[in-house]
Amino acid sequence: MVDCIIIGSGVAGISAALTLQANRKSFLIFGSASLSEKIEKAEKIHNYPGLSDISGKDFATALQTQLKTAEIEIKEEKVAGVYALKEGFALLTQGGEQYQSRTVILACGVESIKQIEGEERFVGRGVSYCATCDGFLYKGKTIAVVCTTKRLEHEIGYLADFAEKVYLIPMYKNVEIDRENVTIIRKMPTKIEGNTRVENLVFAAPPADNIPKDLPVNGVFMLRESVSPAVLVGGLETENGHVIVKRDMSTNLVGCYAAGDCTGRPYQYAKAVGEGNIAAHAVSEFLK
Amino acid sequence: MVDCIIIGSGVAGISAALTLQANRKSFLIFGSASLSEKIEKAEKIHNYPGLSDISGKDFATALQTQLKTAEIEIKEEKVAGVYALKEGFALLTQGGEQYQSRTVILACGVESIKQIEGEERFVGRGVSYCATCDGFLYKGKTIAVVCTTKRLEHEIGYLADFAEKVYLIPMYKNVEIDRENVTIIRKMPTKIEGNTRVENLVFAAPPADNIPKDLPVNGVFMLRESVSPAVLVGGLETENGHVIVKRDMSTNLVGCYAAGDCTGRPYQYAKAVGEGNIAAHAVSEFLK
Numbered sequence: 001m002v003d004c005i006i007i008g009s010g011v012a013g014i015s016a017a018l019t020l021q022a023n024r025k026s027f028l029i030f031g032s033a034s035l036s037e038k039i040e041k042a043e044k045i046h047n048y049p050g051l052s053d054i055s056g057k058d059f060a061t062a063l064q065t066q067l068k069t070a071e072i073e074i075k076e077e078k079v080a081g082v083y084a085l086k087e088g089f090a091l092l093t094q095g096g097e098q099y100q101s102r103t104v105i106l107a108c109g110v111e112s113i114k115q116i117e118g119e120e121r122f123v124g125r126g127v128s129y130c131a132t133c134d135g136f137l138y139k140g141k142t143i144a145v146v147c148t149t150k151r152l153e154h155e156i157g158y159l160a161d162f163a164e165k166v167y168l169i170p171m172y173k174n175v176e177i178d179r180e181n182v183t184i185i186r187k188m189p190t191k192i193e194g195n196t197r198v199e200n201l202v203f204a205a206p207p208a209d210n211i212p213k214d215l216p217v218n219g220v221f222m223l224r225e226s227v228s229p230a231v232l233v234g235g236l237e238t239e240n241g242h243v244i245v246k247r248d249m250s251t252n253l254v255g256c257y258a259a260g261d262c263t264g265r266p267y268q269y270a271k272a273v274g275e276g277n278i279a280a281h282a283v284s285e286f287l288k
Numbered sequence: 289m290v291d292c293i294i295i296g297s298g299v300a301g302i303s304a305a306l307t308l309q310a311n312r313k314s315f316l317i318f319g320s321a322s323l324s325e326k327i328e329k330a331e332k333i334h335n336y337p338g339l340s341d342i343s344g345k346d347f348a349t350a351l352q353t354q355l356k357t358a359e360i361e362i363k364e365e366k367v368a369g370v371y372a373l374k375e376g377f378a379l380l381t382q383g384g385e386q387y388q389s390r391t392v393i394l395a396c397g398v399e400s401i402k403q404i405e406g407e408e409r410f411v412g413r414g415v416s417y418c419a420t421c422d423g424f425l426y427k428g429k430t431i432a433v434v435c436t437t438k439r440l441e442h443e444i445g446y447l448a449d450f451a452e453k454v455y456l457i458p459m460y461k462n463v464e465i466d467r468e469n470v471t472i473i474r475k476m477p478t479k480i481e482g483n484t485r486v487e488n489l490v491f492a493a494p495p496a497d498n499i500p501k502d503l504p505v506n507g508v509f510m511l512r513e514s515v516s517p518a519v520l521v522g523g524l525e526t527e528n529g530h531v532i533v534k535r536d537m538s539t540n541l542v543g544c545y546a547a548g549d550c551t552g553r554p555y556q557y558a559k560a561v562g563e564g565n566i567a568a569h570a571v572s573e574f575l576k
Contacts, residue, residue: 011337015558018335047306049299049561050339050347052354059338066340247535266569270303273337274562281554 001100002026004283005091007082007232008107009035009074011269012260014063015276016105016283017072023284028099030091032151033074035060038109039269048269059269080130082233084253094130103255103283106233106243107276108226110261111148115241118192119222120231126198126219129227131155134219138163141218144189144201145169152223153177159221167201167215185211192220229262240264249279257282289388290314292571293379295370295520296395297323297362299557300548302351303564304393304571305360311572316387318379320439320513321362323348326397327557336557347557368418370521372541382418391543391571394521394531395564396514398549399436403529406480407510408519414486414507417515419443422507426451429506432477432489433457440511441465447509455489455503473499480508517550528552537567545570 004020006013009031020027034040042056051059067074077093088102119127128134135158142165145156150172157177160166166182168175175184187207193200193214200214207215230238237244237252242264249257259275261267292308294301297319308315322328330344339347355362365381370392379387407415416422423446430453433444438460445465448454454470456463463472475495481488481502488502495503518526525532525540530552537545547563549555 015335015337018337019556019558022335046358047303047310047565048338049303049306049354049564050336050342050350052350052357054338062338062340066337069340070334245535247533266566268307268565268569270307270561270565271569272562273558274560274565276337277335277556277558277562278554281556281559 001088001102002028003101003287004028004103004105004280005082005089005099005101006030006105006107007079007091008109008226008260008262009033010039010107010109010260010272011063012109012262012272012276012279013105013107014067014072015273016107016259016280017276018066018070019277019280020283021070021072023280025280025284025287028075028101029072030075030077030079030093033076035063035074039063045269078130078132079227079232080133082256084233084235084256088255094132103257103286104233105249105276105279105283106229106236106251106256106258106262107260107272107279108229108232108262110241110267111224111226111228115228116146116189116192116222118194119220122192122194122198122220123231125196126194127192128219128221129224129231131158131221131223134221135159135162138219140164142216143167143219143221144215144217145221145223146189147171147223149223149225150174151225155221155223156182167211167217183211189215226262229258247278248282248285249275250282255286289376289390290316291389291575292316292391292393292568293318293370293377293387293389294393294395295319295367295379296397296514296548296550297321298327298395298397298548298560299351300397300550300560300564300567301393301395302355302360303561304395304547304568305564306354306358307565307568308571309358309360311568313568313572313575316363316389317360318363318365318367318381321364323351323362327351333557366418366420367515367520368421370544372521372523372544376543382420391545391574392521393537393564393567393571394517394524394539394544394546394550395548395560395567396517396520396550398529398555399512399514399516403516404434404477404480404510406482407508410480410482410486410508411519413484414482415480416507416509417512417519419446419509419511422509423447423450426507428452430504431455431507431509432503432505433509433511434477435459435511437511437513438462439513443509443511444470455499455505471499477503514550517546535566536570536573537563538570543574
């Protein structure tokens with residue numbers, strides 16, 4: 001059991017990791033070794049103290065170098081969920097691995113893409129965030145896949161192996177999926193409908209000539225870079241999609257902290273860095 | 289009238305300034321052009337994201353370069369006090385200048401030196417933080433001067449011009465004051481005593497052969513790099529010397545925000561940078 005598990009490798013997660021290391025705490029950090037997509041995409045960062053007008057790419061490189069020097073390795077396994085145990089937490093990966101920790105710091109960022117109406121209602125009843133966890137459930141069935149980033153494109157192929165028919169709604173350019181049973185739709189759905197389970201993916205208007213406005217599907221996969229914190233951690237209190245935190249970054253769950261964009265605006269590097277630092281110090285205090 | 293006055297040129301103040309500039313707000317920043325003494329003194333900073341194992345000196349240089357590039361100039365006038373007006377705030381400098389602003393961000397840091405017992409009780413009744421403001425009041429009198437930093441040594445000379453007798457308690461090395469009416473004491477006093485005004489500076493034991501344990505003085509000057517926020521801004525709510533802030537860095541005074549060490553632990557660059565950023569965004573929101 002480690003002292004802390006950090007979920008997210010944006011600047012908030014990295015800030016927390018560096019500070020936990022300085023405080024000699026054991027930890028694991030889950031995320032992408034290429035760090036947050038948001039960092040790389042930033043054109044110029046004007047207001048990060050110490051790095052004058054740095055490009056997002058250079059900032060990402062500086063952070064990667066710093067992690068390498070500090071010998072901090074990012075675990076690239078995707079997190080399926082975090083569960084509070086009698087003491088501490090268990091983290092399950094989408095690959096089925098389990099890790100345990102005394103505390104958790106959520107630094108999972110915020111999706112700029114809004115949830116679709118009905119999405120939360122049908123989680124576990126046709127709505128899934130994890131191809132490798134739930135893909136086999138849809139063998140021979142019809143599914144829709146909303147994919148927000150090219151990075152997750154490989155998961156679509158995985159789903160197409162099981163499902164008979166896949167309607168893909170990609171939110172990125174240069175789609176490279178070429179499978180007979182995959183139909184690409186370039187319109188966003190407005191809601192998910194059904195009685196006890198998902199039955200239809202609904203569009204404002206027919207999204208293509210031979211695709212109806214109410215598209216019958218057995219399941220909807222939402223493939224996003226980050227899962228909403230409330231979905232990730234059961235019982236976590238949120239407001240408008242943001243984790244509710246106190247000044248020390250503690251959440252309503254004892255031992256669970258949050259930092260960075262997932263706690264709300266401003267969505268800024270400096271703010272995320274500060275919150276990661278505070279959360280790591282609060283964890284160190286808590287472990288006493 | 290400017291949109292905001294920032295008090296303090298440590299990383300919290302600089303972070304706030306860079307973000308206010310990005311948000312196109314007008315502002316003044318008061319502090320030391322050589323920035324915070326604390327930054328320079330840091331041997332190695334291990335946990336500031338983006339700058340791997342940087343020395344305090346190099347960090348200070350990077351910040352100075354960044355301010356220069358951004359054309360942000362630090363006003364070196366010492367702040368005597370901040371007063372809430374019907375709308376906005378007035379700032380008075382120790383030199384008697386007045387500035388007005390719609391909002392204030394306190395980023396004045398925290399003194400590692402504790403207050404002396406009785407200090408707060410006698411503020412304005414024998415205890416002063418400002419040589420140029422109150423020095424003339426002690427013409428021909430006996431005063432004690434507690435000076436925490438070499439940077440303020442010139443103020444001692446100024447006081448020695450007025451007072452008949454100065455007992456200097458320096459908290460730094462290489463004292464270069466050579467005046468007939470100045471006696472150096474190398475012990476810290478334990479308290480300030482008196483009835484309605486300061487009467488004695490009290491030591492645990494006689495601090496020198498011919499200096500009594502209860503030293504009669506008419507006034508005590510506390511020359512510190514930073515003044516306690518509660519002394520600086522009347523009516524500001526503090527707890528254990530720290531400004532009480534909400535998640536958006538707002539204080540109990542409308543339009544007055546605080547960031548960095550003055551809001552409490554952890555005393556860390558990353559935390560200060562984050563809070564400066566949040567405060568600047570809150571100010572921008574407030575000005576709408």
